[in-house]
Amino acid sequence: MSKFQNILDSYGVSRRDFLKYCTALGATLSLSPALAPKVAEAIEKDDRPPVIWLEFQDCAGDSESLLRSNRPTVAELVLDYLSIDYHETIMAAAGHQAEEAQRATVEKYKGKYICVVEGSIPVNDDGVYCTIGGKSAVQILNEVGGNAAFVIAVGTCATYGGLPAAYPNPTGAKRVKELLPNKTVINLPGCPMNVDNLTGTIVHYLLFGAPPVMDKFLRPKFAYGKRIHDNCERRGHFDAGQFVNAWGDEAHRQGWCLYKMGCKGPETFHNCPTVRWNEGTSWPVQSGHGCVGCSEPGFWDTMTPIYNRLPNIPGFGVEATATKIGAAVVGISAVVFGTHGIVSLIRNKGMVKKVEHEFEDEE
Amino acid sequence: MADNKCAARRYVYVWEGPVRISHWLNFFCIIFLSITGVYIHYPFVTACSLSNAPYIMGIVRYSHYLVGVIFAFSVLLRLFWLFMGNYYSSWKSFSNPFKKEDRKIFWGYFKYYIFLERNPPHVLGHNPVALVAYIVLFNLFILQIITGFALWSQADPNSTMYAITGWIFNFVSNQWVRFYHYIFMFLVAGFVINHIYSAVIFDFKSQSGEISSIFSGWKPERRR
Numbered sequence: 001m002s003k004f005q006n007i008l009d010s011y012g013v014s015r016r017d018f019l020k021y022c023t024a025l026g027a028t029l030s031l032s033p034a035l036a037p038k039v040a041e042a043i044e045k046d047d048r049p050p051v052i053w054l055e056f057q058d059c060a061g062d063s064e065s066l067l068r069s070n071r072p073t074v075a076e077l078v079l080d081y082l083s084i085d086y087h088e089t090i091m092a093a094a095g096h097q098a099e100e101a102q103r104a105t106v107e108k109y110k111g112k113y114i115c116v117v118e119g120s121i122p123v124n125d126d127g128v129y130c131t132i133g134g135k136s137a138v139q140i141l142n143e144v145g146g147n148a149a150f151v152i153a154v155g156t157c158a159t160y161g162g163l164p165a166a167y168p169n170p171t172g173a174k175r176v177k178e179l180l181p182n183k184t185v186i187n188l189p190g191c192p193m194n195v196d197n198l199t200g201t202i203v204h205y206l207l208f209g210a211p212p213v214m215d216k217f218l219r220p221k222f223a224y225g226k227r228i229h230d231n232c233e234r235r236g237h238f239d240a241g242q243f244v245n246a247w248g249d250e251a252h253r254q255g256w257c258l259y260k261m262g263c264k265g266p267e268t269f270h271n272c273p274t275v276r277w278n279e280g281t282s283w284p285v286q287s288g289h290g291c292v293g294c295s296e297p298g299f300w301d302t303m304t305p306i307y308n309r310l311p312n313i314p315g316f317g318v319e320a321t322a323t324k325i326g327a328a329v330v331g332i333s334a335v336v337f338g339t340h341g342i343v344s345l346i347r348n349k350g351m352v353k354k355v356e357h358e359f360e361d362e363e
Numbered sequence: 364m365a366d367n368k369c370a371a372r373r374y375v376y377v378w379e380g381p382v383r384i385s386h387w388l389n390f391f392c393i394i395f396l397s398i399t400g401v402y403i404h405y406p407f408v409t410a411c412s413l414s415n416a417p418y419i420m421g422i423v424r425y426s427h428y429l430v431g432v433i434f435a436f437s438v439l440l441r442l443f444w445l446f447m448g449n450y451y452s453s454w455k456s457f458s459n460p461f462k463k464e465d466r467k468i469f470w471g472y473f474k475y476y477i478f479l480e481r482n483p484p485h486v487l488g489h490n491p492v493a494l495v496a497y498i499v500l501f502n503l504f505i506l507q508i509i510t511g512f513a514l515w516s517q518a519d520p521n522s523t524m525y526a527i528t529g530w531i532f533n534f535v536s537n538q539w540v541r542f543y544h545y546i547f548m549f550l551v552a553g554f555v556i557n558h559i560y561s562a563v564i565f566d567f568k569s570q571s572g573e574i575s576s577i578f579s580g581w582k583p584e585r586r587r
Contacts (some may be wrong), residue, residue, distance in 0.1 A: 189374050215520060216533065230518060239418030251409075260406060266539050269520070296534040309404060312544045323405075324544055326549030333553035337560040343478060343562055355570065 004044045028200045028275060029212065029222050042206040050105050050113045051122035051202070052144055056137040057130045057164045057173055058119030061192035062087045062155040064134050068195070068278065086112070088132070099133045106147055108153035110164060114202065115148035117176050120157040120164045124172030140177055151176055154198055156299050159187035159218075166300040171293065177218065187218040191294035192217070196275050197223040217297055219269065228265035228291050231273040234258065252288065262307040263290025270295045376578045377424040377451045377487055385441040386577055392434035393555070397548055399427040404545055428515060430512075435508045438501070451488035457498075458491040463489070485569060487582055492563060500554050503547050 008018055026032070031039070042179040055063065057105055067090065084090070086102040093101055101227055104114055119137075120127035127136030135143075145151045153176040156162035165172035177185045188197050204212045212220040229235065237243070237257040244252040244261050259266070272283045284291055293303035302311055310322045402408070402423050409419075445454050458465040459501075467484075469491040474480035476492060483490075489497065509528055516525035517537065531540060566573035569585075576582045 005397050015476070101429070221520075225520060227517060239421035240417035241406060243406055245409070265536075267541070294536070296536065298537075298538065302536045302538040310545060311538055322545050326546055326552075329549045330552045330556070333556045337556055340476075341560060341564070347478065347481075348568070351568075 002044075003046075023198055025196070025203055028196055028271070029204055035207075038207060039203055042203060043058035045206070048083055048206060050085040050109055051083040052102060052105055052113055052148070053084055053116045053118065054144055055088055056117070056119035056121050056141070056158070057171065058155060058157045058162070060089055060118070062118045062158075063087070065195045066198070083114075087143075087246050095135075101228075102144065104308075106144055109146050113147075114205070115145045115153060116198070117145060117149045117153050117158045118155050120161050120173035120175060121147060121179055122164070122171035122173050123179075124170070129171040131267060138179060141176065145176065145180050145183060146337060148183070150186065150190060150205075151180060152186045152198065152201060153177070154188045154193040156189045156191045156294055159189040160297045160299065162191065163300055184211060185218055186214065186220060188223070189219065189272065189295040189297075189299075191292075191299070194223070194272070194275055196278065197271070215269075219295075223271045223275075224269040224295070226269065226271070228268045228270050228272055228285070231271070232265050232271060232285055255288070257310075258285060258288075258290040261290050261308055262294030262305065264296075264303050264306075265291040267295040267303070268296050341358055373584050374581045375487060375584050376580055377449075377582045378576055379444070379448055379452060379578070380451045381440055381444045382448060383577060383580055385437045385444070388433065388437035389441075392437060393429050395430045396427060396434060397552065399423045399430070400545070400548055403427060403499075431508070431511050431515075435512075438504050438508060442501070456488050457494060469576060485571070487571070487586055489582065490565065493558075496554065496557065500551070503550060503554075507544065507547050507551075510540050510547075513540060514544060 005015070008015065019036065019040055022043065023033060023036040026036045026039050037158065052251070053063075063141055091101070119130075121127070121137045121141055123138060127138040130137040132140060137357075153159045157164055157173070158176050161173050161175050164171060165175070172260065177183075177187070186201055187195075188201065190197075197220070200222065201212060204210075204220075212222055214220055217223060217224075229238070232238075234255065234257045236294060237255070238259055242251065242254075242256040243290045244256050246252070247261070257263070262287065265285065272291070273285070276283045276286070290306070292306050293299055294300050296303060305312060308321060312321060372401055403420075406420060444452050458469045460466060468486065471480055471483035472490050474490040475483040479569070485489055499521070509531060513528035513531045516522055519525065520529065562573050562577075565571075570583050571585060577578055
C-alpha cells in the first residue's frame with residue numbers, strides 16, 4: 001500500500017471517491033475526461049511543490065473556505081495535508097517555531113514553492129497596520145512571494161484590494177500584483193474564493209507545469225471566463241421578462257430573476273453557477289439573493305449599493321441614483337429652454353409685421 | 364400684389380443626401396435605443412405569467428443590439444461625410460478660433476442666445492454655437508457606441524468584439540461603464556430638447572427654412 005493510499009485511508013476517503021474528485025476537477029479545468037488519471041497521478045506524485053499560505057489584512061474567509069467542509073474532502077486533503085507547509089490559522093506550530101518552518105521552506109525550495117496570499121497589503125505608514133513576527137506585510141510578501149515559483153492571490157482583498165481598499169482606504173491597502181509587479185501572479189478573486197478553483201489552479205500547475213490561461217485581470221479563464229448571468233439557472237426568467245419586484249413577493253417565491261433587486265450577475269465573471277459552494281450544494285442566486293459581484297475588480301466601491309443596478313454618484317449625496325441625476329439633467333434643459341422660449345416670444349413681438357413690411361417696402 | 368413674391372433670392376443645396384439620411388437614422392435610432400435601453404435598465408413591463416409573450420427582455424435586448432449596430436453605421440456615415448461632404452457638412456465649417464471673423468460670428472450667436480444681441484450675422488450652414496454642441500454630441504455618440512459594444516462583448520471575453528472594445532475595462536470598471544452608458548442617454552435627451560427648440564426659434568427668426576431643410580436639403584439664400 002502506497003504512502004498516498006495510507007493518507008487517503010486515514011482521511012476516510014476511498015480510492016473511488018478520490019478518482020471521482022479528480023474527474024470533477026478535470027471538468028472544472030475544462031479538461032477532457034480522458035485526462036482524469038493524469039490528474040490523479042499529478043496529485044499522487046511525491047515531488048509536489050510545497051505551499052506557503054500568507055495571510056494579511058483580511059477576515060480569514062478564504063481559510064474558512066478551505067476548511068469549510070463538515071467532513072474532510074479530497075480538496076482539503078490535497079491542499080492542507082499534502083501541500084501546505086505554513087498556514088498561520090491551521091498549522092500546529094506557533095510563534096518562532098512557525099516562523100522557522102516558513103523560513104526553512106523558503107530556503108529549501110527557493111523558486112520552487114507556491115505562495116498563496118490571502119488579504120490585502122497595507123502600505124501606509126511603513127505598513128504598520130499589519131505585522132507578523134515583527135515584520136510588516138510588505139516585507140513578508142517581498143521575501144516569501146518574491147522567492148516563490150509563482151504567487152496565487154486568493155480572495156478579493158489579495159487580488160484587487162477588496163474591502164480594506166474600499167473608500168477611503170485608511171491603511172493604503174494594495175493588491176499583491178501592485179507590490180510584486182514582475183512576479184507571475186494568479187488572481188482567484190471572490191469573497192471568499194471558491195476552494196475548488198484554488199485546487200484546480202494548483203493541480204493545473206502540477207499537471208502542466210504552467211499556470212492556467214488567464215484573462216487581462218489575471219484570473220484563470222477556466223473559472224472566470226464567463227459571466228454569472230450567462231450561466232445562471234434563472235436566466236430564462238430574465239429573458240422572459242419575469243422579475244422579482246420585492247423580497248418575498250409571488251415572483252420571488254417562484255424563483256424568478258433577481259435583476260431588479262440589484263443582482264450583479266450581469267457584471268460578474270465567476271463560475272459560481274456551475275461549481276457552486278459547500279460541496280456543490282448551492283450558491284447565492286439559487287438561495288434567492290442576488291449576486292453582489294464580489295469577484296470583480298473594484299468590489300466593494302463599484303458594486304454597491306447591493307440592491308441597486310448602478311452605483312450612486314459620488315458628491316451628490318447617498319441617494320443620488322443615476323436616474324435621478326439624469327432626470328434632473330433633462331428637467332434643467334427643459335426649464336432653461338422653456339424660459340428662453342418665453343423670453344424670445346416677448347422679444348420677438350412685432351417681428352412678423354416688421355419683416356412683412358420690409359418685403360412690401362422693397363416692392 | 365406680387366404673385367411670385369419670395370423671401371429668397373435663390374436656393375442653395377446645403378444638406379446633402381448622406382447628411383439627411385444619417386440625421387434621420389440617428390433620430391429613429393436614438394428614440395428606439397433610449398426606450399429599449401431604459402427597459403434594459405429598469406424592466407417596466409414584466410411578464411405576469413408564463414403564458415403571455417415570454418421572451419420580452421430577450422427581444423428588447425436583441426433589438427437594442429441590432430439598432431445599436433445601425434446607429435454605429437449611421438454615425439460612421441456622418442463622420443465619413445465630415446471629410447467628403449460639401450462645405451456646410453464638412454469640418455471646414457468649424458469656427459477657427461484664430462480667425463477674427465469666425466470669433467465675431469461665434470460671439471454674435473452666443474450673445475443672441477443670452478439675449479444680448481438681436482441680429483447675429485446670418486450663416487447658411489450650422490450656426491457656430493450649435494456646431495459646438497454637435498461636436499460634443501458626436502463625442503457622446505462615439506462613447507455610447509464604444510461602451511455599448513464593450514458591454515455587449517462581455518458575453519464572450521474571447522470574442523473579436525471584446526478584443527476591440529474591451530480595453531475600456533482597463534480604465535473603467537464595468538459597473539461604471541454601464542453607469543456612463545446610461546447617464547449619457549440623459550445628456551442626449553437634454554440635447555434633443557435644446558436642438559428642437561433652437562431649430563424652431565432659428566427657423567422663425569431667420570426665415571430661412573431651418574426645419575424644412577433637414578427634409579429637403581435646400582435653404583434659401585437671403586436677400587440681405
